[in-house]
Every structure is written in C-alpha cells, then in structure tokens.
Amino acid sequence: MAEHSGPDALQRSRTILRQTLESLQRSGVQQLARPPEPMMPVVQEVAIVAEPPPEPLPRAERPPPSARPRPAAAAPVRPPAADADAGARSAPPATPPAVPAPPPAPGPRSAALDVVRQEVARCRRCAELAEKRTQTVFGAGNPHARLCFLGEAPGADEDRRGEPFVGAAGQLLDKIIAACTLRRDDVYILNVLKCRPPGNRTPLPDEVANCREFFERQLEIIQPEFICCLGAVAAQTLLRTTRPVGQLRGKFHDYRGRQVVVTYHPSYLLRTPEMKRHTWDDMKMLMQAMGIPVPNG
Numbered sequence: 587m588a589e590h591s592g593p594d595a596l597q598r599s600r601t602i603l604r605q606t607l608e609s610l611q612r613s614g615v616q617q618l619a620r621p622p623e624p625m626m627p628v629v630q631e632v633a634i635v636a637e638p639p640p641e642p643l644p645r646a647e648r649p650p651p652s653a654r655p656r657p658a659a660a661a662p663v664r665p666p667a668a669d670a671d672a673g674a675r676s677a678p679p680a681t682p683p684a685v686p687a688p689p690p691a692p693g694p695r696s697a698a699l700d701v702v703r704q705e706v707a708r709c710r711r712c713a714e715l716a717e718k719r720t721q722t723v724f725g726a727g728n729p730h731a732r733l734c735f736l737g738e739a740p741g742a743d744e745d746r747r748g749e750p751f752v753g754a755a756g757q758l759l760d761k762i763i764a765a766c767t768l769r770r771d772d773v774y775i776l777n778v779l780k781c782r783p784p785g786n787r788t789p790l791p792d793e794v795a796n797c798r799e800f801f802e803r804q805l806e807i808i809q810p811e812f813i814c815c816l817g818a819v820a821a822q823t824l825l826r827t828t829r830p831v832g833q834l835r836g837k838f839h840d841y842r843g844r845q846v847v848v849t850y851h852p853s854y855l856l857r858t859p860e861m862k863r864h865t866w867d868d869m870k871m872l873m874q875a876m877g878i879p880v881p882n883g
C-alpha cells in the first residue's frame with residue numbers, strides 16, 4: 587500500500603476533496619453540515635467538573651437546627667454492661683412504681699404482748715389508781731428490741747395519751763436515744779406502774795407489788811439483751827434493792843441473764859441538768875456493750 591502513503595498520497599487526497607467540493611458547489615450546495623463531535627467519556631466529565639457549593643442563605647432564612655439535614659447516623663455502639671445499667675436507671679420505668687409493702691403481720695411477741703395489754707386495761711388491783719386513771723399506759727416500741735427502757739409510772743401527759751414518755755421527760759429520753767444513734771422504733775419503753783399515781787406521787791410499795799407481774803411478763807416476751815432503768819423506782823424494783831441510783835449507776839447488773847444499766851430519770855435530769863453528763867457516761871458504757879460505735883466527746 588505504498589501508493590497511499592507519503593506526500594503524493596496527501597496531495598492526491600486534497601485534489602479529490604477539492605474536486606468533490608467544486609462538484610457539490612456546482613450542484614448548488616452552499617454549506618456542509620458539521621460532523622458530530624466525538625463524545626467524552628461520562629466518567630471523565632464527572633471527574634473534571636465539580637459542582638459549585640450552594641450560596642449560603644441569609645441568617646433569617648436558615649432553617650432551624652432541627653430541620654437541617656443531619657449526617658447519616660453512625661451504627662449504634664452497644665454500651666458496656668455498666669453503662670447499659672446506667673441507661674436503664676435513667677430510662678422511665680416500664681412498669682408502674684411498686685406499691686410500698688404493707689407492714690408485716692404482728693408476730694407471736696406482739697400477740698403475746700396484746701394479751702397482757704388487755705389484762706392491764708381491765709386491771710383494778712390498785713383501787714385508787716384504777717379509779718383516777720384516764721387509761722392504762724402499757725408500753726410501746728419494738729417487740730424484738732435488744733434494749734428496753736424501764737421507767738417509773740405514767741405522768742399527766744402519758745395518762746392522757748396512753749403512751750409512755752410523751753411529755754417533757756419523754757422528749758429528753760428521745761434525745762438520749764438519739765445520742766445512742768438509735769430510734770424509738772429500735773427500743774421498747776415501759777414503766778413499772780401502768781396507771782398514773784395521783785399528783786405524780788411516788789408509787790406505793792403495794793402498788794409496785796401489784797403491777798410487778800405485768801412488766802416482768804413484758805420483759806419475758808420481748809427478751810431484751812439490755813435493760814436501762816430510769817430512776818430509783820425502776821432500778822430498785824427490778825433489782826430488788828434499796829440502794830440509790832448514785833451507787834447503782836456506772837456498772838452492769840444482772841436481771842435473769844440480761845445486762846442492766848441504771849441511770850437517772852429524765853424528769854430528774856430536767857430539774858438537775860448538771861447530772862446529764864453522768865447519764866451520758868452510762869449511755870456510752872451501754873453502747874460499748876451493745877457494740878454500737880461511741881461518738882467522740
């Protein structure tokens with residue numbers, strides 16, 4: 587194909603092209619259509635032409651953040667066990683909150699105490715006290731208490747309300763109990779007498795003898811490890827002694843295998859506040875025996 591290459595071939599092609607155009611011109615053709623341009627690969631166009639960024643909107647026309655398109659959410663990451671628990675705590679409960687459990691049914695000790703309570707309420711062994719009382723004051727507190735406070739007899743406030751130690755002396759006893767880091771519900775409080783002596787006089791020996799059975803039965807039912815006698819009447823009655831509180835306090839005594847502490851009656855402490863420090867010493871001794879940490883001071 588040597589005749590189609592080189593300068594001669596190019597000259598021949600130009601001559602043929604010129605003759606063809608002259609022939610077309612003579613035939614009336616004035617303009618030839620342009621051949622279609624070769625198409626660029628689509629991939630090349632995409633790679634070269636970059637879409638310009640949109641013009642930023644004025645601030646007033648910007649959509650609120652909540653309406654703005656968000657980037658695609660990343661796959662959720664499962665939290666570790668501890669975080670999962672924290673999430674469960676912060677999430678609203680799936681079920682309604684639990685209804686507080688009703689108080690436990692009275693146990694055998696409560697039932698046994700109620701039997702004694704009813705006997706006391708009917709008791710008229712002490713004619714004068716039974717006639718003048720508003721009501722008997724049996725006792726109150728935890729029937730499973732490790733510690734019982736034994737007082738003397740109801741006063742006017744107790745006679746009116748039917749509960750032991752609810753007047754001014756009772757408020758001081760509450761402070762003593764709190765100083766021992768205990769609550770009233772932790773202990774049981776009772777008196778030697780269940781009826782108020784007229785004028786808050788000291789109980790008579792026959793009245794104490796009449797009522798002794800009741801507090802002894804209470805203590806047998808509760809079975810406390812410790813008994814704190816408040817005042818001379820309680821201490822001398824329980825321990826069957828005539829020694830004064832000043833000689834009985836500061837040491838442990840025994841009552842049917844239970845450890846007994848003697849201290850001053852709250853009513854006496856209200857009249858003689860300088861003796862409170864001795865009661866606090868007695869309470870610290872009691873707390874140590876009960877295994878309760880004693881505060882400094």
Ligand code: SF4
Nearest residue numbers: 709711712781796797
């Ligand atoms: S003080 Fe005791 S023994 Fe005397 S009447 Fe009252 S409950 Fe009975």
